[in-house]
Amino acid sequence: xxxxISRIISNYEVxxxxxxxxxxxxFIIAILSLPLPYHEDQLYTKTINRSSTLNPYDRGGLPxxxxxxxxxxPENSPTAGYxxxxxxxxxxxxxxxxxxxxxxxxAHPGGILDEILYNTRGLDTVxxxxxxxxxFAIASYLFRKG
Amino acid sequence: xWQQYSLGLLLVLVAGVIAFFALVxxxxxxxxxxxxxxxxxxxxxxxxxxxxxLAEALILPGLVVGIAELLALSQIYVxxxxxKDCVVKGLDIEVIQADAPLIISILLIIYGIIxxxxxxxxxxxxxxxxxxxxxxxxxxxxLLEIAAGISWAVWILAFFIFMSFPEYxxxxxxxxxxxxxxxxxxxxxxxxxxxxxxxx
Amino acid sequence: MNIAGEPFLVLEFADELVYLTPYTxxxxxxxxxxxxxxxxxxxxxxxxxxxxxDAFYAKKTSLSEMRFRRFMAIACGLASMGAVVTGDIFxxxxxxxxxxxxxxxxxxxxxxxHVQEAAxxxxxxxxxxxxxxxxxxxxxxxxxxxxxxIELGKATTAAVSPVIKALLVLGVMGEGMAPFYAAKAxxxxxxxxxxxxxxxxxxLLIFLRVIEVVLVI
Numbered sequence: 001x002x003x004x005i006s007r008i009i010s011n012y013e014v015x016x017x018x019x020x021x022x023x024x025x026x027f028i029i030a031i032l033s034l035p036l037p038y039h040e041d042q043l044y045t046k047t048i049n050r051s052s053t054l055n056p057y058d059r060g061g062l063p064x065x066x067x068x069x070x071x072x073x074p075e076n077s078p079t080a081g082y083x084x085x086x087x088x089x090x091x092x093x094x095x096x097x098x099x100x101x102x103x104x105x106x107a108h109p110g111g112i113l114d115e116i117l118y119n120t121r122g123l124d125t126v127x128x129x130x131x132x133x134x135x136f137a138i139a140s141y142l143f144r145k146g
Numbered sequence: 147x148w149q150q151y152s153l154g155l156l157l158v159l160v161a162g163v164i165a166f167f168a169l170v171x172x173x174x175x176x177x178x179x180x181x182x183x184x185x186x187x188x189x190x191x192x193x194x195x196x197x198x199x200l201a202e203a204l205i206l207p208g209l210v211v212g213i214a215e216l217l218a219l220s221q222i223y224v225x226x227x228x229x230k231d232c233v234v235k236g237l238d239i240e241v242i243q244a245d246a247p248l249i250i251s252i253l254l255i256i257y258g259i260i261x262x263x264x265x266x267x268x269x270x271x272x273x274x275x276x277x278x279x280x281x282x283x284x285x286x287x288x289l290l291e292i293a294a295g296i297s298w299a300v301w302i303l304a305f306f307i308f309m310s311f312p313e314y315x316x317x318x319x320x321x322x323x324x325x326x327x328x329x330x331x332x333x334x335x336x337x338x339x340x341x342x343x344x345x346x
Numbered sequence: 347m348n349i350a351g352e353p354f355l356v357l358e359f360a361d362e363l364v365y366l367t368p369y370t371x372x373x374x375x376x377x378x379x380x381x382x383x384x385x386x387x388x389x390x391x392x393x394x395x396x397x398x399x400d401a402f403y404a405k406k407t408s409l410s411e412m413r414f415r416r417f418m419a420i421a422c423g424l425a426s427m428g429a430v431v432t433g434d435i436f437x438x439x440x441x442x443x444x445x446x447x448x449x450x451x452x453x454x455x456x457x458x459x460h461v462q463e464a465a466x467x468x469x470x471x472x473x474x475x476x477x478x479x480x481x482x483x484x485x486x487x488x489x490x491x492x493x494x495x496i497e498l499g500k501a502t503t504a505a506v507s508p509v510i511k512a513l514l515v516l517g518v519m520g521e522g523m524a525p526f527y528a529a530k531a532x533x534x535x536x537x538x539x540x541x542x543x544x545x546x547x548x549x550l551l552i553f554l555r556v557i558e559v560v561l562v563i
Contacts, residue, residue: 012467016178019471019520020169023478026516027163030509034159035152039491039504044199059199072494077308077360079315086319090260119315120360121203122305127428127440128207129329131447133298134421135214138451139221141414145455151488162477169474175466182474189477193484200487204436208480211443215473218447222454222469226462309359 043070053095059084069120077120154195162188175227179219186212251277258331266323267330274331297328353496356433363433363496369558373430373551380547381423384416414455419541422448426548430555435486435493438559439479439517442552446472446521449545468523475520482514486563498563511560518556522549 052058059067066081074080087095095101165185172178189212193204251273258270304321307314353365366374425448429441450469453461487493490504497503 012464016467016471017170020166020474022516024163024166024170026478026512027159027166030513031156031159033507033509034156035149036155036485036489036507038149038151039489042198042491046197046199072361072492072497073358076358077312079312083315083319119308121362122308123359123362123434123437124207124440126302126305127437127444128210129298129301131211131440131444132214134444134447134451135218136294138218138454141455142221142225145410178470182470185474185477189480192481196484196488204484207440211440211476212473215447218450219466219469219473222462222466226459226466
């Protein structure tokens with residue numbers, strides 16, 4: 001029996017349908033187990049302030065002032081508030097002179113970076129470019145030596 | 147109990163079931179690759195339903211991982227199918243033969259540097275890709291790879307400054323911005339060069 | 347508190363904690379030992395003997411191929427170390443994806459058609475496995491309001507639904523192919539012994555770790 005199963009699995013043509021089938025079944029189970037409760041007390045809550053010039057990305061505060069961020073361990077990232085409010089001079093200019101700066105990604109508060117991603121959740125961003133790096137290494141190796 | 151969250155989840159999961167079921171049935175390798183690109187969207191949907199700033203912080207790595215793996219797999223596909231004859235010379239359009247690509251590329255790169263960060267890297271890289279595509283490829287591959295490696299190191303260093311010396315956050319912010327600018331730009335340019343017909 | 351024992355060392359990277367328990371320390375030491383092994387050992391030379399005759403083929407591994415595969419094996423070792431010690435669900439899933447892509451990289455460099463075919467099939471499974479992985483992480487955050495494993499381990503935090511745990515485990519199985527090693531048999535036939543061992547070792551380690559994660563959260 002086990003021999004039979006392992007012979008089927010060892011054919012690499014079938015592992016993709018097998019895996020996709022397993023995910024399909026699990027997703028159907030997930031649909032049947034809905035509704036899932038949404039936890040109301042979330043971290044990094046988002047507020048939409050339609051009158052703000054930075055609208056969807058307004059996280060409050062002026063550049064070089066501190067704002068409160070609801071992080072998991074706020075004591076571990078004391079300057080997260082400063083990073084959040086930083087704007088590049090260009091985005092600061094756009095935000096002051098037009099109403100729609102927030103609709104372009106230029107005007108991200110932090111101007112150059114998404115602060116949650118690059119400060120409080122920094123370890124994610126170390127792994128993420130590493131994956132990119134490895135994938136590019138594979139592709140460029142195969143391209144050059146292939 | 148059926149709030150907006152569960153309703154949204156229902157929609158995304160149904161989309162996921164459809165996409166994965168298609169993967170079960172599909173036999174052709176190229177179509178599988180394309181279908182997986184679709185499946186990824188369902189996962190981005192589940193993340194986006196979180197609806198906080200955290201969702202935004204999770205979507206970017208999720209997206210990047212998908213794109214990166216797709217790139218590597220496409221190259222493996224090209225290798226295993228032995229596809230070689232993809233002759234892409236410079237684009238044969240009159241405007242492009244003149245100085246226009248140079249000017250447009252320089253403008254794009256300058257604008258990218260002003261934006262800085264991830265978006266800026268994308269735009270600056272686009273400038274480089276545009277130049278390489280319209281001029282054929284004479285660029286040095288190794289140089290781009292070295293630039294990508296160094297910017298990766300700058301990036302990691304910035305991370306450690308953030309974690310160990312929070313008072314120097316501005317330095318770390320700028321280092322991270324420059325690091326990611328170079329990294330994204332170099333990689334976009336690398337993709338542009340890979341269009342060529344003969345490896346350098 | 348849990349089966350893995352109390353964390354005795356906690357490193358703080360802002361919101362993401364890295365912690366060591368007796369259980370994860372064991373896994374970490376294994377990964378470390380095999381990474382060092384991959385760094386110092388020389389690759390095997392595979393020889394095919396033609397049955398019933400004196401002829402044999404020695405498969406040559408070029409220097410650049412060896413270097414590339416060694417790089418991938420070391421990256422894979424580091425990635426499994428990261429996956430073993432991290433204390434954040436989303437960060438964990440990212441490390442798992444890194445292990446998956448490194449596994450593909452170790453074998454994809456071999457210029458033998460059936461090996462590349464296997465690497466591709468395995469690669470698309472690894473790529474589609476990111477969907478249940480990231481989905482499980484996002485669902486955990488939505489239903490409990492946190493991603494930190496230490497917070498999730500506390501009794502005060504809302505319980506994680508079994509479906510979400512199942513998604514996480516399935517995702518890890520897709521990335522590492524554990525425990526279906528039979529499916530990786532084609533990959534193991536690739537020449538270059540110390541490096542292919544890294545494939546199976548890393549998937550074993552991440553599978554052991556995800557079991558701990560599922561029991562803790």
